[in-house]
């Protein structure tokens with residue numbers, strides 16, 4: 525991205541590039557395709573996990589930690605560098621271009637940490653934040669329930685206070701990365717008599733507790749990246765309630781506000797690379813002179829360019845010190861709907877061979893089969909396309925609100 529962000533940012537970029545070149549172990553970039561989406565699952569997900577166990581990755585992790593480049597966007601007093609959104613975008617881009625991993629602490633870094641920073645007490649910050657940075661605590665998100673996804677404020681999992689503890693009981697579902705987590709941030713109902721949004725609490729519970737059981741849910745891509753979880757009286761100290769009892773909705777809104785983070789400015793890079801891979805596939809399949817395929821590829825190229833310029837617009841907003849508003853919904857809609865369609869185009873280009881999975885155990889898929897199957901989840905998680913369209917219509921365009929079911933009917 526060759527946007528002039530001023531001499532300070534240019535200097536930051538040059539220093540960072542030098543630092544990466546000096547500190548990234550030689551074999552690191554070749555260990556795996558670190559730029560592959562974390563949600564890739566299946567074979568690619570396993571490849572990433574194996575590469576992360578390598579000594580070179582551990583060495584890189586130590587170098588990043590010593591340079592405060594893990595959770596660098598967190599304020600200095602909490603272990604980060606207080607990096608602003610523009611520098612974060614540059615950092616993501618430089619790591620991407622160098623083909624080295626960012627060592628991201630997942631939901632701990634992007635969702636829990638910022639919520640604890642905003643709503644936690646000094647004691648809670650001192651306890652929970654360093655454990656995220658050093659990798660001791662790995663979080664998964666316990667928001668969705670079998671009957672409550674988009675309607676998050678309706679969650680029914682109970683949190684009951686017992687002395688100086690809170691006891692959490694209920695069922696959560698679609699929990700990404702549950703198998704890697706030792707902690708879960710849960711939204712639970714602590715005051716059933718209160719109005720829907722008012723009786724909720726945001727609790728950090730131990731996920732390796734014997735009172736937790738979880739089962740992987742296999743997706744149609746073959747991956748079993750997420751789980752359903754049964755919380756059967758999981759105990760946590762009241763200390764683990766962030767933002768105070770019955771104040772969980774505010775904390776959850778902080779969490780959801782961070783869910784899409786600063787990636788809007790770099791995500792087109794992955795789609796661009798994938799696009800050229802598809803052009804290569806079309807060449808190999810003798811399809812590049814097919815007028816329909818050419819039209820489809822032109823559509824895809826245009827989509828990638830639109831994402832690129834929309835990312836630049838977000839970056840410009842951030843550079844002016846403003847937070848992106850409903851454009852985050854536009855970006856989410858754009859990439860998720862684009863990617864679904866691209867998967868369909870790719871399968872058409874591969875042709876009848878796309879109907880055959882490769883041999884091997886563990887439900888392997890080719891990369892295009894994986895794009896076709898797993899991209900369908902993109903229009904559901906982090907807010908479905910319908911929810912995003914409503915946000916754009918109502919908050920950006922000022923259109924009349926869509927009629928909602930009565931509060932009583934949706935309370936169930």
Ligand SMILES: Cc1cc2nc3c(=O)[nH]c(=O)nc-3n(C[C@H](O)[C@H](O)[C@H](O)COP(=O)(O)OP(=O)(O)OC[C@H]3O[C@@H](n4cnc5c(N)ncnc54)[C@H](O)[C@@H]3O)c2cc1C
Nearest residue numbers: 665666667668672673674675698699700901904905908910
């Ligand atoms: C890959 C993946 C990973 C996920 N990871 C996690 C995770 O780690 N933790 C977690 O807690 N959850 C996770 N989820 C769950 C996700 O947040 C929910 O699936 C999502 O919020 C939608 O909820 P739902 O599935 O209950 O569908 P519902 O909310 O029941 O929606 C069903 C349909 O109704 C539409 N709809 C609902 N409400 C409205 C409305 N007000 N206006 C218009 N249309 C509406 C929806 O768009 C959808 O088409 C994940 C989901 C996926 C696919």
